[in-house]
Amino acid sequence: MLEALVCPFTQTALCYDAARQELVSKAAGLAYPIRGGIPILIADEARRLK
Incomplete structure (x- = not known):
């Protein structure tokens, strides 16, 4: 399934x-969390990479 996510x-x-x-x-320099097996692809939820 990862191949389908961008x-x-x-x-x-x-x-x-x-x-x-x-x-x-x-x-993008962002890390999106995965919670309960569901990727949260929302900018406000993402962590900025250094």
């Missing part, structure tokens, strides 16, 4: 970070 801002592929339970968009 960043809502950049439309680029997301990388899965199992340790943090996040989907990472390197292009």
